Amino acid sequence: MSVTVPMTATRSAVDAMLQVEGITHVYGQGATAHRAIENLSFTVGPREFVSIVGPSGAGKTTLLRILSGLLTPTEGTVSLVGEPVDGVPEGMAMVFQDYSRSLLPWLSIEKNVMFPLTRTEAGRDERRRIARESLEAVGLADRHDRYPWQLSGGMQQRVAIARALAYRPRLLLMDEPFASVDAQTRSDLEDLVLSLRDRYDMTILFVTHDIDESVYLADRVLVLSRPPAHLVEEIPVPIPHPRDQITTKETDEFVDLRGRVARLIRSGGQPDGGGSR
Amino acid sequence: MTSDVQPVDAQRRLSRRPTPEGEGRGGRPTRTTRRSRLWRGVVGVLALGLVLEFVTRIGLVSPTFLPPFTTILGEAVDVVGRQDFQEAVLSTVVSWGAGLALSAAVAIPLGVVLGLSQVSYRATRAVLDLLRPIPPIALIPLVILVMGQGLEMKLVLVVFAALWPILFNTISGVHDVDVKAKEMARSFGFSRLAVIRRVVVPSAAPFIATGVRLSSSIALIVVITVELIAGGASGMGTFVAEARAVGNQTEVVYAGTLLIGVVGLVINLLMGAAERRFFGWHTTKDV
Ligand SMILES: Nc1ncnc2c1ncn2[C@@H]1O[C@H](COP(=O)(O)OP(=O)(O)O)[C@@H](O)[C@H]1O
Numbered sequence: 001m002s003v004t005v006p007m008t009a010t011r012s013a014v015d016a017m018l019q020v021e022g023i024t025h026v027y028g029q030g031a032t033a034h035r036a037i038e039n040l041s042f043t044v045g046p047r048e049f050v051s052i053v054g055p056s057g058a059g060k061t062t063l064l065r066i067l068s069g070l071l072t073p074t075e076g077t078v079s080l081v082g083e084p085v086d087g088v089p090e091g092m093a094m095v096f097q098d099y100s101r102s103l104l105p106w107l108s109i110e111k112n113v114m115f116p117l118t119r120t121e122a123g124r125d126e127r128r129r130i131a132r133e134s135l136e137a138v139g140l141a142d143r144h145d146r147y148p149w150q151l152s153g154g155m156q157q158r159v160a161i162a163r164a165l166a167y168r169p170r171l172l173l174m175d176e177p178f179a180s181v182d183a184q185t186r187s188d189l190e191d192l193v194l195s196l197r198d199r200y201d202m203t204i205l206f207v208t209h210d211i212d213e214s215v216y217l218a219d220r221v222l223v224l225s226r227p228p229a230h231l232v233e234e235i236p237v238p239i240p241h242p243r244d245q246i247t248t249k250e251t252d253e254f255v256d257l258r259g260r261v262a263r264l265i266r267s268g269g270q271p272d273g274g275g276s277r
Numbered sequence: 278m279t280s281d282v283q284p285v286d287a288q289r290r291l292s293r294r295p296t297p298e299g300e301g302r303g304g305r306p307t308r309t310t311r312r313s314r315l316w317r318g319v320v321g322v323l324a325l326g327l328v329l330e331f332v333t334r335i336g337l338v339s340p341t342f343l344p345p346f347t348t349i350l351g352e353a354v355d356v357v358g359r360q361d362f363q364e365a366v367l368s369t370v371v372s373w374g375a376g377l378a379l380s381a382a383v384a385i386p387l388g389v390v391l392g393l394s395q396v397s398y399r400a401t402r403a404v405l406d407l408l409r410p411i412p413p414i415a416l417i418p419l420v421i422l423v424m425g426q427g428l429e430m431k432l433v434l435v436v437f438a439a440l441w442p443i444l445f446n447t448i449s450g451v452h453d454v455d456v457k458a459k460e461m462a463r464s465f466g467f468s469r470l471a472v473i474r475r476v477v478v479p480s481a482a483p484f485i486a487t488g489v490r491l492s493s494s495i496a497l498i499v500v501i502t503v504e505l506i507a508g509g510a511s512g513m514g515t516f517v518a519e520a521r522a523v524g525n526q527t528e529v530v531y532a533g534t535l536l537i538g539v540v541g542l543v544i545n546l547l548m549g550a551a552e553r554r555f556f557g558w559h560t561t562k563d564v
């Protein structure tokens with residue numbers, strides 16, 4: 001990786017998967033203008049799992065839309081493996097919060113998973129093979145001929161994950177993907193994502209407003225402030241893998257980290273931790 | 278992972294239309310109600326036939342104006358066997374089909390463009406609002422003047438009448454496309470044109486299909502009307518008009534009219550069945 005980065009940069013910036021520099025985004029103009037993001041910079045290394053937590057309305061979705069090339073920021077640059085992002089980059093896939101709306105109801109589960117591949121070189125049989133394999137990875141191989149509306153929310157979200165996997169992304173962006181499934185399903189999906197990260201060798205940027213989730217999944221947690229969003233703090237999570245939904249969450253380390261994140265979010269970016277104001 | 282496995286049957290029982298899966302479990306109740314509705318329709322028609330038969334047989338109405346129902350039915354069977362009638366049916370159906378296809382070919386692309394772009398919609402709105410209320414029948418003399426009385430004349434009038442449901446359904450179908458679905462496709466690197474082809478058009482297709490079904494009835498009405506009043510064109514309408522003009526063939530007029538009704542019914546049933554067959558997912562998707 002021949003990315004030219006100043007020697008003073010942090011370790012992860014030297015061979016950065018994703019580099020975000022000085023992003024500011026303003027919606028609208030004049031009196032109705034809304035500053036969603038203010039001078040946000042961070043770096044994500046290869047194979048790293050980074051969580052982004054922040055209060056609702058902080059600008060997390062805005063950030064992901066910028067990273068995925070769907071939205072051009074007012075200021076700042078995004079680079080993927082050293083290449084500036086201009087338009088939708090290859091090798092990046094997104095899993096949206098709104099799973100039911102991101103699946104196409106007229107296509108079967110398998111065809112939904114094959115959908116991003118129709119743009120690629122892969123032939124029909126190859127596409128089907130990849131789709132089957134991705135569905136198998138999320139435990140839905142036997143449902144391939146079903147339609148999205150015949151599945152529960154958790155299963156729909158797994159289809160959306162399988163679709164992203166089929167695209168073989170180097171970087172997977174996830175926008176509050178489990179916000180609207182029940183608690184048990186959520187734990188299952190969290191463990192699924194962790195196992196898929198290893199199996200598919202992906203870098204994952206995971207947006208959530210759930211503090212437990214952010215710590216449980218990540219190698220590093222980025223805490224965003226209230227709007228306009230800027231980086232309050234980066235918290236490394238040195239808890240070893242494999243993690244366990246029950247025992248990991250009982251460790252002092254975990255309890256300590258989730259407390260730190262919670263306090264930072266409550267203070268909303270004010271260093272004195274004084275809640276509102 | 279078992280907690281998120283919801284009983285699929287419970288979801289399907291709520292679905293109002295057959296699933297595109299074709300297993301038929303979700304579809305069966307609907308199919309039964311449709312069949313019983315068909316039977317009720319048949320019973321209704323038979324009852325009406327009986328009444329008509331009775332009224333004419335007891336001499337309440339002169340057979341010159343209304344022949345007995347069984348006579349009309351017998352005549353209809355004869356008419357179906359006549360070659361000039363078969364040619365008339367073919368001519369009518371071809372005019373209807375070509376007119377509908379042309380309407381779709383014009384209205385769907387136009388509707389997609391107008392649905393996607395607010396600017397173009399606002400720019401054309403005035404013209405559309407001006408054209409739409411013109412009854413197509415009122416254009417018959419004008420179009421005959423310009424184009425004569427052949428197939429082209431029929432087609433122009435059919436397209437002018439049948440364009441609107443397809444156009445406006447396409448526009449609202451395109452408006453209705455979920456921005457999240459479009460964004461999803463874009464996030465996987467599809468170009469704007471590919472997003473239109475792969476997401477916008479398929480998503481709007483059920484609306485477009487409903488528009489085509491509505492337009493299909495309108496197209497048939499216009500074809501028959503034009504044939505009835507603009508003598509030169511050939512078709513079932515012309516057949517009936519001539520039977521009336523040439524001598525007192527009251528039975529033939531009734532038989533022809535009845536058969537026009539039958540053809541219209543068959544076309545409507547086929548269009549409705551095709552719509553349910555291909556776009557069943559639409560009514561079930563948000564259950
Ligand atoms: N297209 C838009 N136009 C104007 N304002 C927007 C738009 N999208 C989001 N916003 C505003 O930007 C802020 C951040 O939104 P969002 O990124 O969705 O936050 P989050 O995902 O953290 O909840 C919100 O106040 C929202 O109202």
Ligand SMILES: [Mg+2]
Pocket residue numbers: 060061062175176
């Ligand atoms: Mg959001």
